[in-house]
Amino acid sequence: MKSSSVAAARTQVQLANEKLDQLIGLYRKQLRMHNLEFFNVSGVTHLIELPLDVKVPSNWMKVNSTKKTIRYHPPEVSNTLDQLLLANEELSVVCRTAWDSFLKTFIGHYSEFQAAVQALAALDCLYALAMLSRDKNYVRPVFVSDEEPVQILITSGRHPVMENILQENFVPNDSNLHAEGQYCQIVTGPNMGGKSCYIRQVALIAIMAQVGSFVPASSAKVHVMDSIYTRMGASDCIQQGKEHFLRRTE
Numbered sequence: 233m234k235s236s237s238v239a240a241a242r243t244q245v246q247l248a249n250e251k252l253d254q255l256i257g258l259y260r261k262q263l264r265m266h267n268l269e270f271f272n273v274s275g276v277t278h279l280i281e282l283p284l285d286v287k288v289p290s291n292w293m294k295v296n297s298t299k300k301t302i303r304y305h306p307p308e309v310s311n312t313l314d315q316l317l318l319a320n321e322e323l324s325v326v327c328r329t330a331w332d333s334f335l336k337t338f339i340g341h342y343s344e345f346q347a348a349v350q351a352l353a354a355l356d357c358l359y360a361l362a363m364l365s366r367d368k369n370y371v372r373p374v375f376v377s378d379e380e381p382v383q384i385l386i387t388s389g390r391h392p393v394m395e396n397i398l399q400e401n402f403v404p405n406d407s408n409l410h411a412e413g414q415y416c417q418i419v420t421g422p423n424m425g426g427k428s429c430y431i432r433q434v435a436l437i438a439i440m441a442q443v444g445s446f447v448p449a450s451s452a453k454v455h456v457m458d459s460i461y462t463r464m465g466a467s468d469c470i471q472q473g474k475e476h477f478l479r480r481t482e
Contacts, residue, residue, distance in 0.1 A: 238330050241323035248316035252278060255308055263288075271303065278313060279303040292442075350399040360443045368395070374453045381385035381411040384434065388450035392440070395448060404450075407434050435460050 259280060271281040279295055281303045284398070294302040297412045320345065343369065364370065376383060388404035395402045400426075409415060421428045437447045440456050 237328065238323070240328045241319065244319040245316065245323055248312055248319050251312045252309065252316070252438060254449070255312065257407045267297050273303070276303075278305070280309070282477055310439070323404050332428070345480065361440075364392075365446035366447060368392075370448050371451060373441035373447050373449075374451075376453060376455050378456075380455075382454070382455045383411060383453065384438065384454040385408040385451075386434065386447075386449050387452070389433055389437055389452070390448040392436055392448050394433075405430060405433075431462060435462055 235416065256268065256270055260266055260307050261376060263282070263286065268280070271279040276295060280288075280292075281301050283301055284297075288304055290305070292306050293310065295305050296418040297303060341454060363428075384407055389407055390402055414427070421427050437449060437452060438454055438457055438460060440447050441452060442457065454458045
């Protein structure tokens with residue numbers, strides 16, 4: 233019932249617009265001006281703009297003018313515009329009523345829709361990760377047991393985003409951190425040397441592994457982590473080649 237009301241209201245709007253199209257065709261023949269079009273200015277629509285010396289019917293209402301032209305609203309246009317305004321208002325009311333009705337119906341099945349959307353979102357995420365892993369030759373990460381020392385061993389790791397942007401120009405790199413060996417690194421280098429990219433790459437690989445995804449590397453051996461901390465420049469934008477310290481020295 234509601235959809236039929238919306239369709240009927242839209243039909244009225246369409247009929248009014250079609251009537252205006254018919255009127256401009258009529259005025260072209262009446263004035264013998266084949267290029268005549270409706271003119272809009274200062275929020276006033278469907279004006280007929282004519283040179284000063286063109287004679288028009290006496291019942292055409294003068295709206296405004298310039299030094300060279302006069303703009304008119306023929307009575308048929310004014311009446312049709314009133315109909316169009318009324319039809320648009322009716323359409324707005326009917327659409328709002330239909331929308332409110334839909335929401336009332338939807339609310340009664342909210343939990344079912346929510347469960348369906350969450351399931352589809354999870355499926356979409358898993359599918360996307362699976363396709364990415366297949367197309368980019370990702371590998372399955374290995375998790376060490378709790379009895380082993382905490383470690384992050386990544387061979388030929390790649391940043392999943394930058395690799396896609398740089399394609400063959402991205403250079404893979406290794407990460408070797410071990411609680412009983414080298415347990416920290418100091419990463420130095422010039423501006424735009426890849427420091428932020430490398431640090432984020434390690435963090436992303438760790439996160440991807442722990443959500444169950446394959447990772448962009450030749451091999452990866454990681455420990456279960458409870459948190460990842462990183463501090464990058466607030467203005468960093470690796471994709472556009474903009475780095476925090478570089479921006480500050482410009």
